[in-house]
Amino acid sequence: MNRFGKHFSVTIFGESHGEGVGLVIDGCPAGLPLCVEDFVADTERRKGGKQKGTTPRQELDLPVFKSGLFNGRTTGAPLTMIFDNNNTRSGDYEKQRAVPRPGHADLVASQKFGGNEDYRGGGHFSGRLTLCLVAAGVVAKKMLAPLSIVATITEIGGEKDPEEGIRKAIAEKDSVGGIVECRVSGLPVGLGEPFFDSVESLIAHAAFSIPAVKGIEFGAGFQSARMFGLQHNDAIEDISGRTLTNHAGGIVGGITNGNELVFRIAVKPTSSTPREQFTLNRESGEMEAFSVKGRHDLCIALRVPPVLEAVTAMVMADLMFSEHRMARVIH
Numbered sequence: 140m141n142r143f144g145k146h147f148s149v150t151i152f153g154e155s156h157g158e159g160v161g162l163v164i165d166g167c168p169a170g171l172p173l174c175v176e177d178f179v180a181d182t183e184r185r186k187g188g189k190q191k192g193t194t195p196r197q198e199l200d201l202p203v204f205k206s207g208l209f210n211g212r213t214t215g216a217p218l219t220m221i222f223d224n225n226n227t228r229s230g231d232y233e234k235q236r237a238v239p240r241p242g243h244a245d246l247v248a249s250q251k252f253g254g255n256e257d258y259r260g261g262g263h264f265s266g267r268l269t270l271c272l273v274a275a276g277v278v279a280k281k282m283l284a285p286l287s288i289v290a291t292i293t294e295i296g297g298e299k300d301p302e303e304g305i306r307k308a309i310a311e312k313d314s315v316g317g318i319v320e321c322r323v324s325g326l327p328v329g330l331g332e333p334f335f336d337s338v339e340s341l342i343a344h345a346a347f348s349i350p351a352v353k354g355i356e357f358g359a360g361f362q363s364a365r366m367f368g369l370q371h372n373d374a375i376e377d378i379s380g381r382t383l384t385n386h387a388g389g390i391v392g393g394i395t396n397g398n399e400l401v402f403r404i405a406v407k408p409t410s411s412t413p414r415e416q417f418t419l420n421r422e423s424g425e426m427e428a429f430s431v432k433g434r435h436d437l438c439i440a441l442r443v444p445p446v447l448e449a450v451t452a453m454v455m456a457d458l459m460f461s462e463h464r465m466a467r468v469i470h
Contacts, residue, residue, distance in 0.1 A: 143345060146460035147279065149453055151271035153224075155260030161221035162271040164278055166460060167207065169215030171281055178202055178277050184445040185273050187436060199225070200270055218278065222270055237422045238429050242410035246419075266350050266439060269446045276449020279456040286325045288451050290444035293403065294318040301441070308437045314409035316351075317440025321447050323389070323400035323455065328380055330395040330458040337393025338400070341458070345450035346404050351439045354405035358388025373398075406443055411435035 142150045146166050153160030182200040200222055207218030236258060239245035244264040248256045256262050280288065295304025296315030308315040331338040343355050363371055363386065373382035380397040389400035411431040420427045436442065 147456040155265030155267040279452035290321040333393040359386040406440035
């Protein structure tokens with residue numbers, strides 16, 4: 140569904156080329172100072188056209204508050220925001236209707252919804268919806284301050300230097316993927332509810348809601364499978380739980396251990412590549428060559444860091460809210 144979280148709950152709505160996209164946050168406490176300016180830094184980081192290899196589509200991406208905000212502070216009621224869509228070119232997708240893009244949701248969306256889906260710009264499956272996640276993250280980060288959540292690109296197109304990875308994509312006239320790492324510092328010990336609400340489970344659930352994410356690893360991740368136990372185990376330094384190494388990535392038994400939370404996600408290449416490729420023509424029933432027209436990212440990963448920070452903040456806010464509620468019940 141389009142809702143995530145139990146105590147800090149986020150619902151997103153809208154389509155890429157519809158009137159707009161938006162979100163409703165339930166569980167935001169009353170009295171949190173909030174204004175349009177709070178959203179600018181992260182929404183600007185998410186925008187295309189800000190760096191080489193991203194879509195030239197430009198939107199203002201300024202929130203319009205519809206409920207839950209009064210006199211510059213949250214009221215405790217559901218917080219509703221809408222972002223208008225103004226810079227669309229829906230005609231780019233009319234000609235594409237008969238030839239679903241390989242690697243994209245075009246065909247499965249049509250099959251699932253009986254052809255009633257809004258296919259323009261990917262509709263509800265578009266990366267445009269990540270703006271809603273970023274907006275929710277802005278609110279969650281304010282609630283979590285001074286907790287630090289920082290995501291950075293560690294690899295583009297197999298290159299440690301992102302610029303080199305983008306140059307490779309431009310030279311090939313093709314799209315590329317990348318790896319984004321997220322680090323969270325300042326977390327308390329004890330967040331997480333094994334088994335099904337372990338910290339890894341919740342973060343993985345949220346991270347895979349970001350379009351194009353195909354993998355995730357925590358701490359040493361897949362490298363752990365190539366290590367001996369003595370290498371992988373993090374020696375405990377003191378009663379606070381601080382460890383000499385952090386192969387566990389800050390999570391043991393599904394619970395935060397007070398060390399830095401570290402995880403990485405793999406982002407696939409953009410499906411809409413300018414290179415000629417083959418797909419089924421639904422009208423003729425035959426495969427044919429085609430190339431994607433319109434405005435698309437050569438590398439989606441470039442725009443993912445603020446989105447990954449946002450969904451991580453959503454998870455942390457939900458977990459922290461759960462812990463605080465439990466503490467109030469106990470005491």
